[in-house]
Amino acid sequence: MTSLRKCALLILCLVALSGSAWAQPDREVLYQTSTLDALMVGVYDGPVSFQQLGQHGDFGLGTVNALDGEMLALEGHFYQITADGVVHEIDAAAHTPFACVTFFDRDRSASIGAQNSLAELSAQLDLLLPTKNTFYAIRIDGEFPYLKCRSVPRQQRPYPGLAAAVAEQSVFEWRDLRGTIVGFRCPAYVKGVNVAGYHFHFIDATRTRGGHLLDCQVRQAEVALDLTRELRLVLPESEDFDRAPLDEAPGEEPTPAE
Ligand SMILES: [Zn+2]
Numbered sequence: 001m002t003s004l005r006k007c008a009l010l011i012l013c014l015v016a017l018s019g020s021a022w023a024q025p026d027r028e029v030l031y032q033t034s035t036l037d038a039l040m041v042g043v044y045d046g047p048v049s050f051q052q053l054g055q056h057g058d059f060g061l062g063t064v065n066a067l068d069g070e071m072l073a074l075e076g077h078f079y080q081i082t083a084d085g086v087v088h089e090i091d092a093a094a095h096t097p098f099a100c101v102t103f104f105d106r107d108r109s110a111s112i113g114a115q116n117s118l119a120e121l122s123a124q125l126d127l128l129l130p131t132k133n134t135f136y137a138i139r140i141d142g143e144f145p146y147l148k149c150r151s152v153p154r155q156q157r158p159y160p161g162l163a164a165a166v167a168e169q170s171v172f173e174w175r176d177l178r179g180t181i182v183g184f185r186c187p188a189y190v191k192g193v194n195v196a197g198y199h200f201h202f203i204d205a206t207r208t209r210g211g212h213l214l215d216c217q218v219r220q221a222e223v224a225l226d227l228t229r230e231l232r233l234v235l236p237e238s239e240d241f242d243r244a245p246l247d248e249a250p251g252e253e254p255t256p257a258e
Pocket of ligand 1: 061070199200201212213
């Protein structure tokens with residue numbers, strides 16, 4: 001190949017690369033569909049498919065239409081943990097009423113030692129945050145001597161509120177698992193829109209056990225933080241959402257099930 005041709009080819013490649021970079025989604029955005037309050041009052045069906053959700057992130061959590069269990073996204077895989085404790089890979093055609101995702105980038109990381117509870121882990125994480133006023137996606141890979149997770153059963157219309165659905169939750173306890181905690185820390189001012197503070201889901205290394213994290217002990221773990229300053233809140237285009245009594249929504253709930 002002549003040097004002129006090589007040069008032309010290089011320019012073409014650069015144009016193609018910049019074109020594809022241009023088409024990349026914004027990785028620094030926390031993308032959320034619907035609100036915590038809408039879920040609280042029983043808006044359990046949404047119009048967003050997992051195929052669509054995957055265009056906005058490869059990491060996150062939420063639930064599946066009809067409040068059918070807990071959802072966790074890790075490395076581009078979307079998992080559903082149903083109330084019977086089974087982990088399923090979610091079909092791209094399935095839909096979500098509430099989810100929060102981002103493209104995970106490791107902005108900060110740290111190794112942590114033994115923690116005796118989720119409260120202790122949360123306090124340890126607080127020390128790693130440069131500020132409490134922004135959003136964080138948080139990934140924790142480690143060895144867990146103890147884990148307590150839950151999932152919620154699929155609901156039937158007319159849907160009850162989230163407090164009633166959570167009253168039927170299944171609770172799972174395990175000893176000595178390796179796995180990954182996936183979640184977010186949102187600032188206190190988002191109450192009603194999302195969970196204020198930490199919200200975690202867990203999946204084990206074999207991708208066969210998991211759920212919404214209620215408690216845990218840590219032997220040792222690697223923590224990675226992805227700080228984001230942009231929240232993109234997309235409200236569902238649905239009659240359920242439009243008619244939901246959000247004026248009367250409770251604002252927060254101590255143990256949200258999503
Ligand atoms: Zn949850």
